[in-house]
Amino acid sequence: MKHLRRWLIALVAVFAAVVTLNMQTVHADDSLAKVQQKGTLVMGTSPDYAPYEFLVNKNGKNQVVGMDVEVARKIAKDLGVKLVIKQMNFNSLLVALQTGKVDMVLAAMSPTNARRKSVDFSNTYYKSGQDILVNKTDAKIYKDHKSFANKKVGVQNGSLQETLAKTQMKTSSTLGLTKVTDLILALKTHKVAGVVAEGAVAKAYTSNDDSLVEIPGHFNLSSDTVGTAIGFAKNSDSLVAAANKSLAEIKQKGLINQYLKTAGSYMKTNTEDTSMIHYWTYFLKGVEYTLLISAIGAFFGVLLGTIFALLRLSKNKLSHLIGVSYIEFVRGTPLMIQVMFVYFGIGIFIDIPALIAGLIAVSLNSAAYVAEIIRSGIDSIPVGQTEAARSLGLSERQTMISVVLPQAIKNIWPALGNEFISLIKESSIVSIIGVTDLIYQLTVVQTATYKGVQPILVAMALYFVLTFGLSKLLSHFERKMNHAA
Numbered sequence: 001m002k003h004l005r006r007w008l009i010a011l012v013a014v015f016a017a018v019v020t021l022n023m024q025t026v027h028a029d030d031s032l033a034k035v036q037q038k039g040t041l042v043m044g045t046s047p048d049y050a051p052y053e054f055l056v057n058k059n060g061k062n063q064v065v066g067m068d069v070e071v072a073r074k075i076a077k078d079l080g081v082k083l084v085i086k087q088m089n090f091n092s093l094l095v096a097l098q099t100g101k102v103d104m105v106l107a108a109m110s111p112t113n114a115r116r117k118s119v120d121f122s123n124t125y126y127k128s129g130q131d132i133l134v135n136k137t138d139a140k141i142y143k144d145h146k147s148f149a150n151k152k153v154g155v156q157n158g159s160l161q162e163t164l165a166k167t168q169m170k171t172s173s174t175l176g177l178t179k180v181t182d183l184i185l186a187l188k189t190h191k192v193a194g195v196v197a198e199g200a201v202a203k204a205y206t207s208n209d210d211s212l213v214e215i216p217g218h219f220n221l222s223s224d225t226v227g228t229a230i231g232f233a234k235n236s237d238s239l240v241a242a243a244n245k246s247l248a249e250i251k252q253k254g255l256i257n258q259y260l261k262t263a264g265s266y267m268k269t270n271t272e273d274t275s276m277i278h279y280w281t282y283f284l285k286g287v288e289y290t291l292l293i294s295a296i297g298a299f300f301g302v303l304l305g306t307i308f309a310l311l312r313l314s315k316n317k318l319s320h321l322i323g324v325s326y327i328e329f330v331r332g333t334p335l336m337i338q339v340m341f342v343y344f345g346i347g348i349f350i351d352i353p354a355l356i357a358g359l360i361a362v363s364l365n366s367a368a369y370v371a372e373i374i375r376s377g378i379d380s381i382p383v384g385q386t387e388a389a390r391s392l393g394l395s396e397r398q399t400m401i402s403v404v405l406p407q408a409i410k411n412i413w414p415a416l417g418n419e420f421i422s423l424i425k426e427s428s429i430v431s432i433i434g435v436t437d438l439i440y441q442l443t444v445v446q447t448a449t450y451k452g453v454q455p456i457l458v459a460m461a462l463y464f465v466l467t468f469g470l471s472k473l474l475s476h477f478e479r480k481m482n483h484a485a
Contacts, residue, residue: 305370
């Protein structure tokens with residue numbers, strides 16, 4: 001064991017050294033050459049921020065549109081490459097940039113001094129103030145940000161608005177959420193008194209929702225908090241210069257107003273019919289991805305879970321250590337962190353698509369819990385059963401496969417069924433990296449329709465149908481096993 005520990009310590013040290021070297025080595029600036037060589041410019045964004053970026057349904061498919069998308073298309077065209085858009089939560093965008101998952105970030109991002117420490121920014125391409133959204137019934141109560149003393153305001157996590165609220169609204173408490181759609185829902189349900197939002201976004205919501213009103217924030221804005229810019233990885237001077245060249249042409253030709261008009265036409269199309277039936281294809285796609293992730297996660301969860309359960313029960317010390325270490329580590333860390341590690345962490349070395357990363361993380365997570373369920377089932381079989389099988393000449397492997405596991409499965413079936421049902425609900429965490437599961441599609445419909453509650457009710461109903469149907473199916477097989485016994 002001492003030699004094993006030395007090898008493990010040495011292996012960890014080598015891995016840490018490689019990662020450190022990879023992160024710290026200063027390369028010559030080849031950012032522009034890399035983009036042109038691969039033929040794609042990957043844009044990272046969080047499409048819940050109309051008119052900058054939001055989703056519409058075109059020809060039965062979700063498509064990201066908005067002013068930022070038009071800006072990105074112009075840059076990609078000037079570079080002679082194809083634009084590729086990756087969707088994820090706003091507070092994951094800079095991580096994606098630093099780990100090489102995207103080439104640039106366009107998400108109405110302000111080039112603050114704090115962000116400049118880890119990100120290179122282009123010139124600003126649009127300037128807008130910071131307003132506060134309130135319910136129309138409260139419009140006479142609030143005049144600016146000072147009016148919210150001892151009140152709670154909503155802000156998007158990791159945004160400039162969050163910084164402004166915490167530094168200039170110190171007597172107010174803040175509710176930080178990932179999606180603007182969730183903040184609007186919190187406002188409508190009176191969980192917050194107001195939502196701090198960028199001026200163009202506030203106007204987009206008030207133009208499409210008569211129950212909301214925007215009031216001027218009157219924040220003290222420094223030069224680094226006025227305007228939006230494109231984020232690039234550090235030391236991307238050549239790519240930044242190329243983007244600035246395109247932005248200069250956009251400014252010279254006055255294209256921003258044209259881009260805003262295009263975004264406005266998409267917003268108008270989205271709100272022509274905001275009934276949930278009109279968006280049934282969105283929910284159907286979400287159900288398809290949720291079932292796909294759950295089914296694959298359950299399959300590999302059982303497969304890997306059985307292996308790790310046997311490793312934990314093994315009399316071999318190394319096998320036992322591997323089994324225990326895996327199970328305890330996975331059960332001791334949140335699934336969200338595991339999803340982000342697979343997508344962003346491993347993504348430093350291997351470019352894993354979001355869906356594949358989600359499938360891997362969900363499968364590995366499920367395996368740890370299934371392993372413990374199977375282990376408990378195996379332990380529940382009397383030792384006499386094993387001894388009898390061995391006395392009849394069965395090998396240890398044959399005894400496990402033919403005698404122990406069949407009885408164990410019958411004992412653990414209810415617990416295993418609960419794990420499968422939980423998997424359907426827990427798989428929703430993959431939406432944070434842009435996988436279009438049911439929760440992701442729920443947010444898409446909220447963004448498109450400016451409605452908060454109705455899409456939630458539809459998603460709840462769909463989740464209930466899925467879990468209730470699976471529960472009945474599992475009960476059917478349980479009865480058959482009991483009858484066979």
